[in-house]
Amino acid sequence: MPAKRLLPTPEADAIVEEARRFAQEELTPRAADESESGSLRDVFTRLGELGYLGMPYPRQAGGSGQPYEVYLQALEEIGGAWTAVGLGLSVHIASCYPLATLGTRAQSERWLGDMLAGGQLGGYCLSEKHAGSDPAAMQSRARRTPEGFELTGSKAWVTHAGDADFYTVFARTSKDRSHGISCFLVAADSPGLSVRRPERTMGLAGSAVATVDFDGVRIDAERLVGGDGRGLGIALEALDSGRLGIAAIAVGLAQAALDHSVAYATERETFGERLIEHQGLGFLLADMAAAVAGARGALLDAARRRDRGLPFSREASIAKLVATDAAMKVTTDAVQVHGAWGYTKDSPVERQMRDAKALQILEGTNQIQRMVIARHLGRGQ
Template identity: 55%
Template sequence: MTTLDDPRPVPRQLPTPEARDLLVLVRDLIRREVRPSAAAEEEAGVFPRALFARLSAAGLLSLPYPEEYGGGDQPYEIYLQVLEELAAARLTVGLGVSVHTLACHALAEFGTKEQRAEHLPAMLSGGLLGAYCLSEPGSGSDAASLRTRAERDGGDWVISGTKAWITHGGIADFCTVLARTGDEGPDGITAFLVPGDAPGLDAAVPERKMGMAGSPTTQLHFDGVRVPDARRVGEEGRGFRIAMAALDAGRLGMAACAVGVAQAALDEALAFTTGREQFGRRVADFQGLRFMLADMATQIEAGRSLYLAAARLRDAGRPYSSQAAMAKLFCTDTAMRVTIDAVQALGGYGYTADFPAERYLREAKVLQIVEGTNQIQRAVIARHLVGAS
């Protein structure tokens, strides 16, 4: 079963006709709304905010969350395949949906019934966009050493400090913020839901990045930002555990995005090498290129199978932290290898901005860094295998 201008079949991994219909809808939306402007907007550094409003209206910002709060009630196995499709069309969009989903996770999983009823419908399907605020200038991989503080003041909390590397910084409507409310270490951290327009919250100038120019990444400065205790998510001092649970899910999002970028690079390499002739033969008919394309396809399929296997564990309510780290590690390393090979397959054309292969290569690199570097993923996997060092 193919859809419109997309020659690839709808994945067999989709378990129901409804899920297959969802992917057809997503591919149609991508064809009409995402692909036509992706290259030009990335080059110009334009964030597609209107597109995210349309994604919200279509229910694509809320897929894995409960229907009673405006979510799609879809298993992660399906949500991640939708994410892969979006990232293949434009990583700014796929990664943006993943970050928004991550920003909703704390409230959806750890908030009170009253908090979920008050805030989740707007967060999930009300056209809002979220940001996730954990990292700081001095605490990236060592997230438990964060310095942003939240002090009690009557029935409020007053937050002061700086967060770094925030996707959607300066444009998000709400932020899930991790701040220190107690002593040093992971047990002194608490989670808060902070409005994006809260007084005292300001965004720095966006970072100048090698890729994903359309996705704003900034520092956020909290200068006495006041939030009521009703916006504290979970128990005081439990924020680090909430953050780590969110990151397990977020790592699966990055794995799916990485497979999407790698698939887009392979599709580009296939189109070029089957459509170009050298020495009277298609470029794709030379054994060196045929074997390269075969390796690229094999790595992509292995990565896809790995992230889906981890998603099924999550959907079954089983532990999946190690498998999420494996998926993030393997899929993002695969995206790096595949995009390098795609540029090589296009030869000189691959090095020009007239073809998207070089953009895929630049974008793939960030996926080895976000949601925990791949060195951290190896540490997580090893800890599950042999215990803490």
């Protein structure tokens, strides 16, 4: 485990400690047995009861009112125990973001409280198969009607697809590339909404990911969030925060792989010495520990900037890039430390390595993160 966390308040320490207890006692035993199939809905209900589904949002809205620095460290514990659950939590937090930050009082009073308390699980519908890294190129359309809008199109790679109670959907309301996209809150049981067969992914087993189709779905005008044409800006803001969520999960995953590796290298002996006492392996473990610590530092730097109201878009991309690359390297090295056993499905590090690959792709590939960082540097930011 990492050194004792330096959290800002005793309340924050208790929150993260409870997340650690929940992760170790309730998630870790299930991850290996249930990661291949089955709904995780009961896990998210439990997370709602514990207050984690609304953690970074204000208490008056039904959240826990915690800074991102605290939320992300709790997410690290949860994601380290079971990557699919950590991802699902991060996605739900992102799906609540538009309503929590830009919703009207009437909208918040009607929907937000139940979403933050865990009574409503959310999905985030931004990506399309032909426009994954270029959301401004989306083709899903919301046509105006006398009662509101009619939504037609498809959204790909939707986490919680089929399990969600609502979807935060971005769709085009005009031809304007940058200012012609709007954000909608769509009920999962809306006529015309359907979910395709879940994708068969290399990792993140247990996480329902699928394409969601909208065939003339009627949306009341009151479900437009943030105003007409503001959707792209809302989506990009949510992505900055979402990238911090992915980075936190990556740090937790890397820490878990390191913990497994240190335990194995401490217990296993070859040539009369513990594995960790062989310099070649000891140095490998040291590099793994340094990678985890560096990734955590980048994550907390970005989180603290966000909490202080400072620009953090560049730092969010740096944290996502550094943390997910570190997770991929650390989990790969963890398999190497475990030898032949590490390559079997009975070993947790095999699953962790496959999960780590997904984190380099989600919320914008790491190539996209490098583009974002370079553009900020070009603007002197």
